[in-house]
Amino acid sequence: MEKIITMMGPMLDGVNVTLQMFFITLVLSLPLGLLLSLARISKYKPISLLVETYIWLMRGTPLMLQLLFVYYALPLVPYIGIKLPDFSAAILAFVLNYAAYFAEIFRGGIQSIERGQYEASKVLGMTYVQTMRRIILPQVLKRVVPPISNETITLVKDTSLIYVLAMNDLLRTARTIVQREFDMTPFVIAAVFYLAMTLVLTWIFNKLEERYAAYDE
Amino acid sequence: MNMLRLKNIHKRFNHLEVLKGISLEVAQGEVVAIIGPSGSGKSTLLRCLNRLEIIDQGTIEIEGEILATEDTEGKCQYVSEQKAREICFKMGMVFQQFNLFPHMTVIDNIIEAPMLVKGIKKELIIPEAEELLKKVGLFEKKNSYPSRLSGGQKQRVAIARALAMKPDIMLFDEPTSALDPELTGEVLKAMRQLALEHMTMIVVTHEMAFAREVAQRVIFMDNGDIVEEGTPEQIFNSPEQPRTQAFLKSML
């Protein structure tokens, strides 16, 4: 028992890193994903093509590779090359990656809204921006809650990839202790933390779905 | 006064010419019924009026204001987006598929556009919206979501929603075609009421009894053209064109 308590200090620091990665990535990548999805469906071909390519790159290569690229290769790029601190590099890679996934989810949601909704809005005199903000996006949000929920739970677990940058997140901390003390308890504690986080998230998303259930389609 | 003037409207979808030079004038307070076989271009014609479709050629004038016209080279030019929107929201439209906003209650469906587009304050528009709901007999449903309504009730909400923008012209595209037969009556009644209040109306319909009774003028369209038009008596009792005769026979 005493052993577990001494382990808890570093483990909680690890949880802290993991939670920060998770929340900052989520808060930045959701709005960025929404913007990207709007650009992706834009009438201006160069813009939509650019975003399409971007999404293809981000979804077509491993997140791990992107992480390593931002960390090791970005500083070597002439002129713009910058060496980011570990944490910022990780956030940048995660946000760029997750925004691409969220963009595709939002795009699917937007395109699933019937044409009649746009037509009714237009006939009532609404502008495109008003139509998106008041009519289309609120309906999209309802439809994307389940896929966003899935992606968010994946993000909790993906945060463990940052161990390659030698950052002491939950999983890396657990492994360090395990290797030092030849005791598997930290792995169990780590599993419990991940499970608790996904449990909380599942609960939150269920609440969201319930709220949106006020209307059927 | 002419509420609406169309001159030589042409509309193509790729290589399919759907409107082949339609000209039409509608006077204030007039109720015009458009009938014709499916695929003849009736919906497209209505949709061209409020720029749900963009015409290829011709002139559209709404209440004396030009929406689209041809330049000196014969190319069709629309006025600016802002101006077009102002011209078009004088026309309300009711769709076959209702197109209510499913995430809003009945009352919110009605007040949304007046608040958003015209900037009318909520406390001012609510009484008007309630009045409209009473008029279409749905006051008690004001806090329901559309999914809880029958088709006939949805369509009456759609009519109230269009009226909340205080349009001068109402366009109806087969407003009862998606309804079970026993529900068409309530919608037609609301439309009849509007006609009695001298609303200018253009109604695409398969309800021949309604056209005969409510419209002052009936237009028969076929294959992108106006084949024949006249009073309901002329069209229904003594149609001149063989195509009109054949169509009316098929509707019996």
Ligand SMILES: Nc1ncnc2c1ncn2[C@@H]1O[C@H](COP(=O)(O)OP(=O)(O)O)[C@@H](O)[C@H]1O
């Ligand atoms: N968006 C579109 N793209 C291509 N063809 C269309 C489109 N809308 C209508 N059409 C075609 O135009 C013709 C007229 O259609 P429509 O105006 O809907 O006729 P109606 O309302 O009289 O049944 C039909 O042949 C239809 O297939």
Ligand SMILES: [Mg+2]
């Ligand atoms: Mg039609």
